[in-house]
Amino acid sequence: MHTLFQFHPSGNCYKLRLAMRQLGVSFRIKEINILKGESRTPEFLAINPNGRVPVLQVGDRYLPESNAALWYLAQQTHLLPDDSFSQAQVLQWMLFEQYSHEPNIATLRYWQSLANIDTSELIQTINTKRQAGYQALEVMERHLAERDYFVGEQYSIADITLYAYTHVAHEGGFDLKGFPGICRWLVAVASQPGFVSLAD
Amino acid sequence: MHTLFQFHPSGNCYKLRLAMRQLGVSFRIKEINILKGESRTPEFLAINPNGRVPVLQVGDRYLPESNAALWYLAQQTHLLPDDSFSQAQVLQWMLFEQYSHEPNIATLRYWQSLANIDTSELIQTINTKRQAGYQALEVMERHLAERDYFVGEQYSIADITLYAYTHVAHEGGFDLKGFPGICRWLVAVASQPGFVSLAD
Numbered sequence: 049m050h051t052l053f054q055f056h057p058s059g060n061c062y063k064l065r066l067a068m069r070q071l072g073v074s075f076r077i078k079e080i081n082i083l084k085g086e087s088r089t090p091e092f093l094a095i096n097p098n099g100r101v102p103v104l105q106v107g108d109r110y111l112p113e114s115n116a117a118l119w120y121l122a123q124q125t126h127l128l129p130d131d132s133f134s135q136a137q138v139l140q141w142m143l144f145e146q147y148s149h150e151p152n153i154a155t156l157r158y159w160q161s162l163a164n165i166d167t168s169e170l171i172q173t174i175n176t177k178r179q180a181g182y183q184a185l186e187v188m189e190r191h192l193a194e195r196d197y198f199v200g201e202q203y204s205i206a207d208i209t210l211y212a213y214t215h216v217a218h219e220g221g222f223d224l225k226g227f228p229g230i231c232r233w234l235v236a237v238a239s240q241p242g243f244v245s246l247a248d
Numbered sequence: 249m250h251t252l253f254q255f256h257p258s259g260n261c262y263k264l265r266l267a268m269r270q271l272g273v274s275f276r277i278k279e280i281n282i283l284k285g286e287s288r289t290p291e292f293l294a295i296n297p298n299g300r301v302p303v304l305q306v307g308d309r310y311l312p313e314s315n316a317a318l319w320y321l322a323q324q325t326h327l328l329p330d331d332s333f334s335q336a337q338v339l340q341w342m343l344f345e346q347y348s349h350e351p352n353i354a355t356l357r358y359w360q361s362l363a364n365i366d367t368s369e370l371i372q373t374i375n376t377k378r379q380a381g382y383q384a385l386e387v388m389e390r391h392l393a394e395r396d397y398f399v400g401e402q403y404s405i406a407d408i409t410l411y412a413y414t415h416v417a418h419e420g421g422f423d424l425k426g427f428p429g430i431c432r433w434l435v436a437v438a439s440q441p442g443f444v445s446l447a448d
Contacts, residue, residue, distance in 0.1 A: 097390050098344060098387050111333075113344060113347075115339065115343050116336050119335075120333065120335075120336035123332050132323050133306065133309065133311075133320065135319075135320075136319055137311070139315070140311060140312055143313040143316055143343070144298060144312075146343055146347045147346045147350075150347075151347070186297075191297065
């Protein structure tokens with residue numbers, strides 16, 4: 049049985065809970081409270097020297113990086129398309145998520161709704177991340193204008209990756225009213241068999 | 249024949265030139281000068297709505313994100329391990345590179361050595377990126393202390409990904425003197441059959 053080292057409110061950790069539930073994979077949870085520094089202890093750094101959750105434990109091996117673990121779980125399942133170009137497109141959106149989406153949208157949610165920090169000295173950084181976050185949402189909206197899902201007209205881990213922080217973007221102060229394609233897609237993802245919410 | 253839309257000094261673009269040379273893949277180059285705004289024209293945004301290079305054209309399809317294209321090229325070659333857990337570890341390092349390494353080390357190189365911008369108002373951001381860049385190098389150093397390559401004791405696209413900006417980290421003001429494992433690994437990568445430099 050796999051073990052998921054996670055912080056429950058984290059979207060990156062939610063990706064793996066959602067995928068494992070939808071794939072019928074059994075797992076146990078080891079909660080790591082990042083707000084209390086539990087991801088920076090010597091014990092946790094021995095598991096992931098980068099000091100981040102989630103980490104998926106498979107046997108006696110540890111796999112950090114949410115999207116790498118998502119990929120591992122989805123191999124040869126209905127959550128990953130078969131052909132190599134479509135698989136590369138799934139990776140394209142996973143890398144887009146980690147480079148252009150998460151550092152902006154997830155970070156503002158973390159600051160605004162989870163960490164309860166003083167942001168008065170971060171105004172310039174917040175403005176930069178706000179603008180970059182909306183740019184990422186615009187790229188998604190343009191892609192979804194003519195598609196139901198991100199890759200190959202089927203629900204895949206590309207959708208799980210991007211759903212994780214998009215559906216809680218409002219908790220970071222983002223307004224999705226001007227993004228009808230994204231709003232339609234959010235409903236489609238939440239209607240998938242075996243869907244569980246972030247709070248579950 | 250593939251087409252690589254690239255900006256030659258970019259480490260992200262160099263990853264694909266290096267891999268294609270080492271794999272014997274024929275390709276043509278379409279140079280996009282990002283310093284002159286050529287990645288933000290309507291023509292280029294039709295190819296990649298995210299407005300970034302590289303993009304790999306395969307037939308009539310376009311694949312953005314350097315590491316997704318690297319993955320596509322390396323499928324079933326000696327640059328990607330066979331087993332699924334090792335493949336997930338390759339992805340783990342690719343995602344680490346795009347989240348924890350490139351936004352810090354490559355961005356400081358870009359500001360300091362390529363874009364020739366006024367950084368006087370960016371002091372706080374530069375300090376943050378400097379610290380995060382060194383943290384990423386420490387994670388790499390710790391991993392390489394007991395290993396020759398990043399995954400499975402063989403040269404792979406995980407090494408190509410991390411080599412791209414690590415070997416020019418000094419151009420962003422990073423000093424690798426305190427990182428003997430990284431320095432040894434840099435030499436090992438540059439000794440691989442078919443290696444070409446970033447300038448080539």
